[in-house]
Amino acid sequence: MRTIAIDAMGGDHAPKAIVEGVNQAIAEFSDIEIKLYGDEAKIKEYLIAKERVTIVHTEEKINSDDEPVQAIRKKKQASMILGAQAVKDGEAEAVISAGNTGALLAAGLFVVGRIKGIDRPALMSSLPTIDGKNFEMLDLGANAENTAHHLHQYAILGSFYAEAVNGVKQPRVGLLNNGTEATKGDPLRKEVFELLSNESTINFIGNIEARELLNRVADVVVTDGFTGNAVLKTIEGTGLSIFKALKKAIQDGGLKAKAGAYLMKDSLYGMRDMMDYSSAGGAVLIGLQAPVVKCHGSSQADSVYYTIKQVRTMLENQVVDKIVNEFSKERGQNE
Structure with missing residues (x-):
């Protein structure tokens, strides 16, 4: 029990x-x-x-x-x-x-x-993706600043969690950066890239960009707490804004728009449910x-x-x- x-x-x-x-x-x-x-x-x-x-x-x-x-x-x-x-x-x-x-x-x-x-626990959460599955992202704001060693540890922690809880074998770990090339990023990101490239216990796939997150380009995404929190709130805000704009377009679009929305009702609800993070559980202080x-x-x-x-x-x-x-x-x- x-x-x-x-x-x-x-x-x-x-x-x-x-x-x-x-x-x-x-x-x-x-x-x-x-x-x-x-x-x-x-x-x-x-x-x-x-x-x-x-x-x-x-x-x-x-x-x-x-x-x-x-x-x-x-x-x-x-x-x-x-x-x-x-x-x-x-x-x-x-x-x-x-x-x-x-x-x-x-x-x-x-x-x-x-x-x-x-050294420092991280806040980690499951975020929804277009294919209806999730990815883990950390740190989402437990720390305003992080060292390369912290992010190295987060990659290991996130990988353990994705395998043990989500059942993902050899989870793909990506480092959030401003480009996919190995030479991209500030000194922190470059140092982390080198550490993760030499970490034998994880499946590191390299740098990933924010625009690819919802395409489930990785199973675990590692970043510093300040960036992670900003990205999380951007995703949440964008999702809410899209549905608000869609609802307004239907309401203002007259009979034709309302009829189209009625015919697409199941698909629209499915899209809403797919992007609903509530079924993924809470954020873990790992x-x-x-x-x-x-x-x-x-x-x-x-x-x-x-x-x-x-x-x-x-x-x-x-x-x-x-x-x-x-x-x-x-x-x-x-x-």
Whole structure:
């Protein structure tokens, strides 16, 4: 039985969306237990599951505008912090939250703790592609600045995850750059290229360009946190803008446009679903001693369910244990 701690009070639609997602997961998976942290009375309004769910009551929570480090120091009884502490104390094997991203990153780093040998954990997420599959991208903003050594580690971490969780054999690892040639990029990208070219444990395919990301040119895309966050928000914003523009064109196009849209309804819904990232689960703070996973702040019940499913797979496939073994082996070679 796997035990997962969940911050029931984090996110725009908490606790309703969080608890409804838990209801779905408990009904689907008989091998998990959930510890919900938050206001017991509010949680019970939506909780249907009667077995394998425990509520740990607290009225304190971290708000979206709280300064992350100060919040985890001052709000010791916040639902997010109690969930992270449960992992630290061995009462749970993973923690999920849709709350303040910075606070969750800080809680993961200072409460759960990083794996020895990993300099800086990265934020990694599955992003949708045109063929309906996904690719992993990291770092998406856990660090504003990175060294070449950090990105080298991220390539190994992402490759482990893609194989263990997504079932991709020999995942293709690409370095995000401003051109595909080996000589392209700033000094950081050139140094990373050399490190990854000499890394025997991964399937490095070289530099890739941002315009090819949604064509699934790679299974794992590595970049620094500043660039990764900017690219992520550009993809999200472009997708929303395209659908908004398409809807406006149909509304303003008269009867002919509306009739055409009606005839293409199934195809348009299929396109929307293909680009929907909610079924891919949450963003993983990878490089920590246990899975710490961030749901999108606007997550609805389905997204929470898929995130629980994702964490269950991580625990089943012992992703963290494999990473610990790999980096322990690396340290042994360096000593």
